[in-house]
Amino acid sequence: MNEKQNGFFANLAEKLNLRYIGSLVLSVLLAFLICAVILAVAGYDPIATYGAMWNGAFDSLRHVGDFLEYAMVLCICGLACVLGARVGIFNVGGEGQLLLGAIFACQIGIWLQGTTAWIVIPLAAVGAMVAGGLYAFIPGWLKVKQKVDEVITTIMMNSIAAFLCQYLAKGPWKNANKNMVAATARLNADYWFGNLIPRSNLTTAIIAAAIIAFAVWYVMQKTATGYEMRITGSNPRFAFFSGLKTDKIVILGMVVSGMMCGLVGMFRVYGVEHLYRASISNDYYFEGLTVAMIAQYNPVTTIYLSLFFAVLKIGAQGIELIGVPSQIYLIMQTVIIFFMAAEKGISESIQKSLQARRAKQAAIARMKGGVSHE
Template identity: 70%
Template sequence: MKKKRDWGYLGSLCISVLLAFVIGAVILAVAGFSPVKAYAAMASGAFSSARHIGDFLEYAMVLCLTGLACVLGSRVGIFNVGGEGQLLLGAVVGCQVGVWLNGQSPWLAIPAAALAAMAVGAFYALIPGWLKVKVKVNEVITTIMLNTIAASLCQYLAKGPWKNPNKNMVAATAQLDPRYWFKTLIPGSNLSTAIIAAAVVTFLTWYVMQKTSTGYEMKLTGQNPRFAFFSGIKTDRIVLACMCISGAMCGLVGMFRVYGAEHLYRSSVSNQYYFEGLTVAMIARYDPVTVIGLSFLFAILKIGAQGMELSAGVPNQIYLIIQTVVIFCMAAESGVFASLRAGAQRKKARADIRRKEEESHV
């Protein structure tokens, strides 16, 4: 119900990003690189060719979907750190469904794979959700541990039962029939028609969260679960549903990665991508629209940094430094504001007492 943009937030975000670039520049200079040349290489790494633009758009899609999955959990008061596992499982199962259905029409195989990936992601998120709701087990711990299990399970499947028939391929499943691949939109890049599906999913998530009475119930549940329960909302059911949808979205991202870019399952379908999405969600303070915007920014930085490494020889870890400094500044910003506000409140309370005292003496 708020229409005004939060200008204070936008301002401090801009300052944080600028500061991050400045600190990045200092580090580059200390390391013996020219910051100007490095940043120029970064910009051209992201924008110089259609292929790079395609790559950063694809990565923005991944960040946006995983970030929104995280926002969805946080909306009902759950911190889903298990998206990486849900993503990997969605990727491997989605891929294998495609392999099994080999020869069938793509109109059957692709929806079946998407549904399977979503189902497995949802199920994998349901486990910690259920533990949280029924036995009050902290979801952060369970989801982190489930990540490790999922990663190992996927490795096992890709090396064992679902192994690629080609002996030279280690730890990968069989390749999908090219008919099932999402059509590449920019030749040579990872960008495929999956981004259209992703845009639809993004819109739906935003719509449900911001515009519907279900989103309203989610918000109340996250803000004060006791109040939500008190006012008649079935909070357990909402938390479980959100957890499932969050997991399903992660599973779907895995499937998009396989059908759009990798065309078979191997561990490179995700290199801790969920955690980068989670970072974006945190910087965006779990606001869906901001997540969408920031996904593009961080995708540009990441792909640009890779280009910079190739052309200027600057290690792409500079991307991580910039990202970390932004997080750091944003966290510090809220801390600084909170302490300023608390100080003002204390002052006001003291003045109130003094005024009351004076009145009572009159």
């Protein structure tokens, strides 16, 4: 009976992970507090700034649309990172995979100009996934077969991808307009994703993104494949010993991660920019990766936190209107990461002192009452 109850509460606590939520909320509050101090020192009114931030995100439907679109980007990038982490590979190369996905998706639309959107859009999506997936396959294969550290390869491959795209956008695939220095041609408006909120960045892409997010969550949490990925990520030797094809699982995890990043690139092009240029992504993958890390690679938490950070980021544009630099958003993000990283150490020390106190009380009680332990 007792054991059953314990099991139930343990389950509930695990599901809610109260400790995590508590420390996250605390970190966020502390981040707001510290940023308020910084703002005050720098001569800005913190309350007015936070007010402007709120307005920046929520004062118009357009801004709501913008933050939803950015949340979508963060979420898919974050989930791509989570997926890699699940199989034990740290995909830092999402930025490059995203750029390649974007430029290939865009160019497919240009090449197929005149063909119906029903053909162009799926082909562009496939193209983006192939580009991103192949680009992720290389570091995945190198890690598994040659034991090359994926963090180093993916970071370096980001630069290669960025330069390659720059070359394509300035050279063979350049926009005919002389004023556009590094951009591809503009997509035919027939191929653009439909706007869900007028004049905002929010398009029908978010529906596809929602489906992807659900599929990733479902596979990771509910299927035998997800189970095998989890075991492989947390103890590859055990997984191999138990008969799993760990090499295949790791490479597959990496490739799917790259495919997702490639798709984000396509969403950016077909949804917002309608052509490829470097500003298609402003280190968006790295922001998604940050979100995934803060979420401790939990897919559901990643989804929620993407929304939160998107609100902050879009809101931060609002504070520029009252003359406060929007970089305050970066400080806030950094402080939150800092506290979340320190969370383990802090909560452990609190737990330890609580424990010591409890043990002491128990000992005193035992001495007083002579209560037997058995």
